[in-house]
Structure formats: structure tokens, C-alpha cells
Amino acid sequence: MRSLMSRRPAASDPAPSRWAWRMQRLMLTPAFLLMLRAGVPMALTFLAGAWYLSDEGRRQAIHDTVAEARASFETRPEFMVQLMAIDGGDDALAEDIREVVPLNFPVSSFDLDLVEIRKTIAALAPVKTVGVRIRPGGILQVDVTPRRPVAIWRGRKGLILVDITGTHLGTLPKRMDRPDLMVIAGEGAEAQVKEALSLYRAAAPLGGRLRGIVRMGARRWDVVLDRGQRILLPETDAVEALERVIALDGAQDILARDVVRVDLRLGTRPTVQMSEQATALWWDIKQFSGQ
Numbered sequence: 001m002r003s004l005m006s007r008r009p010a011a012s013d014p015a016p017s018r019w020a021w022r023m024q025r026l027m028l029t030p031a032f033l034l035m036l037r038a039g040v041p042m043a044l045t046f047l048a049g050a051w052y053l054s055d056e057g058r059r060q061a062i063h064d065t066v067a068e069a070r071a072s073f074e075t076r077p078e079f080m081v082q083l084m085a086i087d088g089g090d091d092a093l094a095e096d097i098r099e100v101v102p103l104n105f106p107v108s109s110f111d112l113d114l115v116e117i118r119k120t121i122a123a124l125a126p127v128k129t130v131g132v133r134i135r136p137g138g139i140l141q142v143d144v145t146p147r148r149p150v151a152i153w154r155g156r157k158g159l160i161l162v163d164i165t166g167t168h169l170g171t172l173p174k175r176m177d178r179p180d181l182m183v184i185a186g187e188g189a190e191a192q193v194k195e196a197l198s199l200y201r202a203a204a205p206l207g208g209r210l211r212g213i214v215r216m217g218a219r220r221w222d223v224v225l226d227r228g229q230r231i232l233l234p235e236t237d238a239v240e241a242l243e244r245v246i247a248l249d250g251a252q253d254i255l256a257r258d259v260v261r262v263d264l265r266l267g268t269r270p271t272v273q274m275s276e277q278a279t280a281l282w283w284d285i286k287q288f289s290g291q
Contacts, residue, residue, distance in 0.1 A: 010240070025222035056274070080106045081138045087163075093126050097142060100124065109134050126169050151193050151200075152178060152214070154185040164197070166190040186215030195238065200222065202242050205250070230261040 026032050030034045053059055082105055086094040100120050103112075121142065129145040145271040149161035149169050161181075168190070172178060181202040189196065196213050203210050205221060214222045221238050222230040233241050241264045249255045254262070254272070264273045 020034070039165040045253075060273070079109050079269050081109050081112065081134060081140050082106050084139070084142060085135075086142045086144060087147045089126070093124075093144065096124055097121055097144070106138070112140070125167055128163075144250055149178070149181060150197055152181050152183045153190045153193075154183055155190070160190075162190050162193055164193055166193050182210075183212035184215065185212060186218075188218035189213075189215035196221065198239050199233075199242055202239050203246070205246050207254075209255075225255065229255060229259060232261060232263045234265050234267055 005252055013193055053062075069291055081103075084098070084103065084105070086097055089097070100123075111135070114132045114134070121127055121130045121132070121144070126146050127144055128147045131141075131143040133141050133143075133253055135141045144288070147165075147169055148165040150164050151162050152163050152172055152175065153160045153168075157171070159175060161169040161172055161178070163169060175183065182196070184193070184196045186189070192215065196215075200210075201215055201223060203213075206225065209225045209227075211224045211226055214224055216222055216232075220235040221233045223233065223242060225231070231242060245254075245262055247266065260273045263273065
């Protein structure tokens with residue numbers, strides 16, 4: 001009896017094997033479940049797409065379809081620009097702007113780089129500020145604030161219009177084309193237009209006798225009058241020195257005499273140089289009085 005009982009098969013262990021237990025634990029992991037639900041379909045989709053796009057003909061067909069759809073959208077009437085309007089500048093400046101921004105209208109607004117257009121126009125010397133926008137109705141609007149010439153600089157290249165900052169705005173064929181502007185000359189004169197303008201305003205009592213203002217040695221100014229007269233101004237406080245000369249002329253008519261130049265370079269020792277004829281006459285008078 002004991003031998004029969006000992007030969008009975010042993011009961012099987014209900015616990016899962018080690019690998020089955022690990023697989024069950026892995027299936028309960030959120031990251032693994034996400035990979036099964038999303039990662040595997042995405043990978044299969046990517047592989048299918050890569051296989052489909054591996055053919056050159058299919059890629060070209062997709063490219064052509066997208067390009068055609070984009071072109072049909074961008075060339076719709078509401079997106080087309082028909083013309084360019086320029087406000088704020090004269091005809092010459094408008095012509096320069098159209099030359100540097102050559103556009104063949106009509107053109108799609110998607111093909112216009114407004115930032116680049118603004119930079120191109122702003123690079124023009126006569127332009128101070130510029131704004132570029134697309135107005136309703138298909139109009140490319142350019143609003144320009146031009147630089148205003150305040151002086152004529154007589155340099156090696158002829159007569160050049162400059163603004164208050166000394167920026168060159170173009171050449172001038174003849175002085176009389178702009179009689180309203182003062183004339184400056186000399187080395188570095190175009191870099192000191194603001195000071196020259198102050199001298200020009202201070203010299204207003206001289207009227208039509210003023211011929212120009214010359215920068216000497218890139219350090220100081222000479223005021224040039226008719227009859228070859230000059231007022232030599234100091235390096236500092238030039239406006240105040242010129243006002244003193246004008247006040248002296250108003251009291252004693254010093255500039256109406258045979259004076260070649262009034263030298264104010266040394267503020268404490270102003271000097272007056274007479275013409276050769278006046279000097280000779282003065283010596284004759286002195287010799288006669290000495291006899």
C-alpha cells in the first residue's frame with residue numbers, strides 16, 4: 001500500500017514561470033503599453049510612408065500637387081498687389097525708389113519681402129525714414145520722410161547738397177539753382193553743418209554781403225564776405241565772436257571800410273588788417289603829418 005501511494009504523480013505548481021511573470025509585469029508597465037498602442041502603429045506608418053516616398057515619381061507628384069495648391073491660393077485676387085504708391089518724396093526720389101525696387105505688377109503679396117524692401121529704400125541717401133505696407137485694394141504703400149538739404153558743400157567733386165547731419169543728398173549743377181541755401185567749403189565742413197548753420201543765422205544782419213562759410217584746417221571757420229573780406233573766427237565760441245563783430249560793425253561800420261580781414265582767433269587780441277591801398281594811404285598821411 002505504501003508503495004502504491006509513493007508512486008502517485010506530484011501536483012503541478014500553479015505559480016507562473018519566471019519569464020511568464022516578467023512578461024506579465026512588462027504588460028502592466030505604462031510605458032510598454034504606450035509603445036504598443038502608439039509607438040508600434042507610428043513605426044509601421046513611418047515605414048509605409050518611407051516605402052511609398054522612396055519612389056521618385058511619387059515624390060515629384062506630391063511636390064507638384066502642393067506647389068499647384070499653394071500657387072492657386074497665393075494668386076487669389078485678394079492677395080495680389082497691383083501697383084506701388086509713394087508718398088512724401090518728390091518725383092526724383094520716387095523715381096529712385098522705383099529703380100532700386102523693380103517690381104513687375106501684378107505680384108502676389110506672399111512674394112514681397114516688406115522688410116527687405118524697406119531696408120533697400122532706407123539705404124538711399126535722400127531718405128531719412130521709410131515705412132512700407134500693403135494697403136487694401138492691392139496697393140504697396142511707401143511712406144517716405146526725405147532728408148532736407150540745408151547747405152551746399154563746395155568740395156572736390158563740385159557742389160553737393162547736404163542735410164543737417166552732413167549726409168550727401170546729390171550734386172547741384174549750378175549755385176543759383178538753390179539760392180536759398182548757404183554755401184560751405186573746406187576740409188571737414190560737411191561734418192559740421194549744424195555749427196555752420198548757426199553761423200549763417202548769426203550773419204543774417206550782413207544780408208547779401210555774405211558769400212559763404214569756409215572750414216579752415218578742419219578746426220575753425222572763416223566767414224567770407226564780398227569785396228574779398230574775411231572774418232577769422234576762433235575754434236571755440238565762434239558764434240559769439242561773429243556776433244561781436246556784427247555789433248562792432250553796427251556801431252562803427254568797420255566792415256564798410258577798406259578792411260581785408262578781421263582776425264578773432266585770439267579772443268583777447270582781435271586784429272584788423274587793412275587793404276594795401278588803405279595801408280599806403282595811412283603811411284602817406286602819417287609821413288605828411290610828421291613833416
